[in-house]
Each structure stands twice: as structure tokens, then as C-alpha cells.
Amino acid sequence: MYEISAKFSISSAHFxxxxxxxxxxxHGHNWNITVYVKGDELDSLGMLIxxxxxxxxxxxxxxxxxxxxLNELDxxxxxxxxxxxxxxxxxxxMSGLFSGDNIENAEVSKVSVYETQNCEAIYYK
Numbered sequence: 001m002y003e004i005s006a007k008f009s010i011s012s013a014h015f016x017x018x019x020x021x022x023x024x025x026x027h028g029h030n031w032n033i034t035v036y037v038k039g040d041e042l043d044s045l046g047m048l049i050x051x052x053x054x055x056x057x058x059x060x061x062x063x064x065x066x067x068x069x070l071n072e073l074d075x076x077x078x079x080x081x082x083x084x085x086x087x088x089x090x091x092x093x094m095s096g097l098f099s100g101d102n103i104e105n106a107e108v109s110k111v112s113v114y115e116t117q118n119c120e121a122i123y124y125k
Contacts, residue, residue, distance in 0.1 A: 003038040003109060006054045010062055014070040014081040026069070031086065032114040033058075035094055039106035049106045057097040061090055083121035087113040091123045 013028040035058065039048050064073070070081035079085050091111040098108065110124035 010066040034112040036109045038109040083115040087111045087123035
């Protein structure tokens with residue numbers, strides 16, 4: 001089994017509904033994100049997946065999330081934009097991009113989202 005990861009970052013605002021504390025107010029974060037990809041076999045070049053492919057996929061997700069108020073996005077109208085839910089969103093979105101390009105030898109294994117330097121949420125199935 002092979003596993004690779006790539007790190008990305010976005011800046012966006014959010015607030016938590018039905019929450020008692022400072023995070024109920026609109027505020028922003030510089031979210032640091034790591035996407036992990038795993039698979040059993042390498043391609044003919046010796047790669048699980050080209051890092052440039054991951055960068056291309058993440059650019060799509062970055063365009064959706066960066067410099068936005070996450071609460072205004074359809075996905076987060078049904079759930080609070082917590083680090084946990086953001087990691088799940090990115091996991092599902094990235095997995096969908098893999099499927100759309102018929103990538104079968106590799107799959108997203110987990111997504112890590114750092115809300116602050118010391119607070120991390122990880123989503124995996």
C-alpha cells in the first residue's frame with residue numbers, strides 16, 4: 001500500500017449557528033489542509049497519482065471555498081462549517097473529482113483541516 005499527501009491552504013470566514021461562544025460571530029481562518037491519497041499500485045512512471053493532478057483538483061475546491069463566507073455555500077446551509085464538516089466536504093469533493101476522471105488505482109484516504117496551528121480535524125471513511 002502506498003500513501004501520499006499534499007498540503008494546501010485557503011482563507012475563509014464562517015460562524016457557528018446555535019453555538020454559545022465567540023465562534024458564533026463572523027470570523028476568519030487561514031485553513032491548512034492536507035489531502036491523503038492511497039493505493040496498492042503505482043503507474044508506469046512509479047507514481048500513485050501525479051502531484052500536479054492533486055494540485056489541479058484542489059484548485060477547483062479552492063475556487064469554491066477561498067475568500068468566501070462558508071455559511072453562504074449550499075453545503076454549509078445544512079450544517080455548521082466546522083473544521084470537521086469542512087474536512088468531510090473536501091474529502092467528498094476530492095473523491096468526486098477522482099471518480100470524474102476515472103482514477104481507479106488511487107483513492108482519497110483522509111483529509112486533515114487545521115483551523116488553527118494547534119486544532120485539527122480529520123475525516124476518513
